[in-house]
Amino acid sequence: MSKFWSKVVHNLTPYIPGEQPKLNNLIKLNTNENPYGPSPKVLAAINQSTDDTLRLYPDPSSEALKKTIADYFKVNTHNIFLGNGSDEVLAIAFQALLKHNSPILFPDITYSFYPVYCKLYEIDFKVLPLNDLFEIELDDYLMPNGGVIFPNPNAPTGVSLTLDQIETFLKKNSDSVVIVDEAYVDFGTESVVCLTEKYNNLLVTHSFSKSRSLAGLRLGYAIGHKDLIEALVRVKDSFNSYPIDRLGLIAGVESFKDDLYFKSTCKKVIDTKIKFTEDLKSLGFSVLPSGANFVFAKHISIDGKIIVSHLREHGIVVRRFDNPERISPYVRFTIGSNEEIDTLLKTLKLILSV
Amino acid sequence: MSKFWSKVVHNLTPYIPGEQPKLNNLIKLNTNENPYGPSPKVLAAINQSTDDTLRLYPDPSSEALKKTIADYFKVNTHNIFLGNGSDEVLAIAFQALLKHNSPILFPDITYSFYPVYCKLYEIDFKVLPLNDLFEIELDDYLMPNGGVIFPNPNAPTGVSLTLDQIETFLKKNSDSVVIVDEAYVDFGTESVVCLTEKYNNLLVTHSFSKSRSLAGLRLGYAIGHKDLIEALVRVKDSFNSYPIDRLGLIAGVESFKDDLYFKSTCKKVIDTKIKFTEDLKSLGFSVLPSGANFVFAKHISIDGKIIVSHLREHGIVVRRFDNPERISPYVRFTIGSNEEIDTLLKTLKLILSV
Secondary structure (H helix, E strand, O other), X not given: OOOOOOHHHHOOOOOOOOOOOOOOOOEEOOOOOOOOOOOHHHHHHHHHHOOHHHHOOOOOOOHHHHHHHHHHHOOOHHHEXXXXXXXXXXXXHHHHHOOOOOOEEEEOOOOOOHHHHHHHHOOOXXXXXXXXXXXXXXXXXXXXXXXXXXEOOOOOOOOOOOHHHHHHHHHHOOOOOEEEEOOOHHHOOOOOHHHOOOOOOEEEEEEOOOOOOOHHHOXXXXXXXXXXXHHHHHHHXXXXXXXXXXXXXXXXXXXXXXXXXXXXXXXXXXXXXXXXXXXXXXXXXXXXXXXXXXXXXXXXXXXXXXXXXXXXXXXXXXXXXXXXXHHOOOEEEEOOOHHHHHHHHHHHHHHHOO | OOOOOOHHHHOOOOXXXXXXXXXXXXXXXOOOOOOOOOOHHHHHHHHHHOOHHHHOOOOOOOHHHHHHHHHHHOOOHHHEEXXXXXXXXXXXXXXXXXXXXXXXXXXXXXXXXXXXHHHHHOOOEEEXXXXXXXXXXXXXXXXXXXXXXXXXXOOOOOXXXXXXXXXXXXXXXXOOOEEEEOOOHHHOOOOOHHHOOOOOOEEEEEEXXXXXXXXXXXXXXXXXXXXXXXXXXXXXXXXXXXXXXXXXXXXXXXHHHOHHHHHHHHHHHHHHHHHHHHHHHXXXXXXXXXXXXXXXXXXXXXXXXXXXXXXXXXXXXXXXXXXXXXXXXXXXXXXXXXXXXXXXXXXXXXXXXX
């Protein structure tokens, strides 16, 4: 506390990201990174661009990357907004699009950064409970609101809504912005990017940190109607002219160019997830259906807290959440490589004495 | 304009950065980049880190780089805040430290991003005129205020205050935060980092984009009392957990390690500036004394607008400002390499028919 702080600072309770352990040789399955590295073509392009031109500012509007993404999704560059990770894109979207007279709505169990953004920008919000199957019930959101945001698939549950469910909701909720946070969409969930042309209040956010294996470079983007994008650009240009650096720009473009690599690594993760889910079930876990690159699972008899601490002793880092109470018995396992998941399963068997 | 925009968006007038021309073969002396590339050791370290680990998030608190900077300036890591370019550091400082009941104060001629941040965060401000020599008169700032910010050297004038002048002011202004934006300090201005231990209301911001030749990678930092830094960290952790990417972190550390390279390139720029200033004077320019890597100069008879457009026709890009009126006849020349400055001088002679 200090008299020098702006008023808003006193009330902040910052988001706490998953641990980035400093030890080597840990099996790290706690922050939903991709087990496979970026495309070799991405690495080659970064190496090729690591030269004296780093003395120069990047293109402030990142046109080349916007164009690449726009072409991929068959939209225009004015439908694309780029940020320093999808967390920055989301933060700017909260500030630019979600501050109105009515509270915004999001699920009670969801990405825990949402209420943090609300505190930062002094946005009123209301949380709506997931149903007993941990699904988002969009009918519950049909009330006057300043905006709606949810991840699809949801985090940390991994449970997805279908495109039809989201479109049905969009038809009924046309007076406020709906943000669908698709950070994990590429691992088996239907994207609603194709609806952005039809619904001028729909903004979809994507990340390079999961399916594109570039968490280390910080890239994310939003797709939506040009008026929504303009609001984001206005805030960005009032905050930081150059959020995307030269190497990130190059890496992003190459990542989209090597679509074969992207699709094959996503498929490998999905295949591992399907097998791992069955194996977890055979060990006595109930596992929520996951459209993401992680699974959320609860053991029939052993509490999540105990499992997490035993795994840590064996050099495996996974994640769980104390709040809300309803999810505290669960463990979130990021899908690693087949070798990592084999080791995880062997260790779980040991811990559970199966 | 859109009903979906948050109220604040409607009133924003974003900052417009200097042009990043898409054409090659231009001599680019408009955005104060360093003519010399980053240290070869920085480039080697980036290349060495460009591997599969890019799939992993960076350290969210950037400890290694904080430690490097703290050791360099003989302070603690809790005195250092890192951001995605010093523009982001400044934005977060405006939000975290400068929103109070009284207006904040800054010069009428200064970095034009300051009023933009004020609009974004709805901070009341008052501008105070430079004196006839384009100097900041700190005695004018002795009034109740919500904070004071100025660059030293100032931009776009290049004119510096001394450490003594700033300390005299700090003694009299102890009830609000004073931010000294030292983006250009390494080119011949006294830094006040050494005063941060003594004055708990002083925050100093630095950039990697000028003296450290890394505009392309987006790194900046602030140094100050741990309570001021804590406010910045709270906002950062409520906005974006990982603003600094893995390659930026590595590059930043290496840049500080290669102090010899850093100092020798700064000296080359300063030497070029001294000679260029004399040459400009002999061509009929009045040149403000510059503690930066640019000079601000007005020709005795030819208007700045005409000079800028003629230089552009000859493939040389420099910058000028329409507002305020008082600086509209001036041209801002970034100090380039000796070869670039030679070409610039030859072209100026041609244009001025000297």
